[in-house]
Amino acid sequence: MVAFFIEAAEMLGVPKSVAAIYGVCFASPEPLSFADIESRLDISKGSISQGLRVLREVGALRLSEKLPSAVNGAPLSGVDPKRRDYYEPDLHLRNLVTRWLEQRLAKQLAAGKDRLRSIAKSVPAGSNGSAKVLRGRVKTLQAWHDQARSVLPLVKTFLKL
Amino acid sequence: MVAFFIEAAEMLGVPKSVAAIYGVCFASPEPLSFADIESRLDISKGSISQGLRVLREVGALRLSEKLPSAVNGAPLSGVDPKRRDYYEPDLHLRNLVTRWLEQRLAKQLAAGKDRLRSIAKSVPAGSNGSAKVLRGRVKTLQAWHDQARSVLPLVKTFLKL
DNA sequence: TTTTCAGTTCATTTTGAATTGAAATCCCTG
DNA sequence: CAGGGATTTCAATTCAAAATGAACTGAAAA
Secondary structure (H helix, E strand, O other), rough: HHHHHHHHHHHHHHOHHHHHHHHHHHEEEEEEEEHHHHHHOOHHHHHHHHHHHHHHHHEEEEEOOOOOOOHOOOOOOOOHHHHEEEEOOOHHHHHHHHHHHHHHHHHHHHHHHHHHOOOOHHOOOHHHHHHHHHHHHHHHHHHHHHHHHHHHHHHHHHHHH | OOOHHHHHHHHOOHHHHHHHHHHHHHHOOOOOOOOHOOOOHHOOOOHHHHHHHHHHHEEEEEEEOOOOHHHHHHHOOOOOHHHHHHHOOOOOHHHHHHHHHHHHHHHHHHHHHHHHHHHHHHHOOOOOHHHHHHHHHHHHHHHHHHHHHHHHHHHHHHHHH
């Protein structure tokens, strides 16, 4: 399961450790504590702390209010559970993906739009061959860019159904 | 223009140098030689050579058969053009994007499918709370995965119009 | 044939993001 | 409020991907 998330994350440019943390939490029926994660993942405390922060910020994990019940009779080691935070996945992958699209794609597309505008302005106006070619190129870029922007909401809509 | 491509590339996980090379070629009305690229980009020969190879392999650039005509009266420096290769952008951006989707996304999604299947098999069958939760999680994952797979062709279609 | 130039290769270096680990901080509890 | 464990912080380290550049290849020119 962890591997599954790591692979997916790699493709989206999310650090492995973050993916792994989300992975173990997602794969656990009971909320996990910091220590639980540490013991399952062979990752430094520092990374875990940071990873948890990111995941909380993004809304991928949330603090579970109810303490994990001692499932299967296992009495939850000897530690006082009240002193730890327990994390569980916030189960709307949908929202995660949407948010990701929003952040990485939408932002970049917006920036690109401005840049393209200024590029367009700087293209020579002449009617000789070169100028024509260049204007054509810019047009191509703009067309592609517009398409990308119009696909975005489409995808978002689709993922919501 | 180069910056535009570099930004886009960063998001897709393409090396900067490669994006830059494509950028200058895309931005030039005349095909460019190795030396032209070198002079415009402050990038080492090695990187240029490798970048050109990648871009050729991917079909993003092609060798131009016609030598660049001495445009604007500029007599094309003093060098013998016959000894150089000249590159011009080839694939429509559309196709580039499609190909990228095909390679990175489609491949990963296919792999994920198998992995998910084997995950599903390994989930305990019991009817206690934990088992139920776990089965639910796997279901969620599968649903999400299916959605992703169904969005892909949609996007491809859309980008073709 | 020798020379010269265009381009390639690949071992090495650089770079920057991810990770670590140890010190600092927080906060519960006696 | 002191002690101590849980978490955070952040400077230093690691590590993989990317870039470099010197040595090499091969083809054309002299």
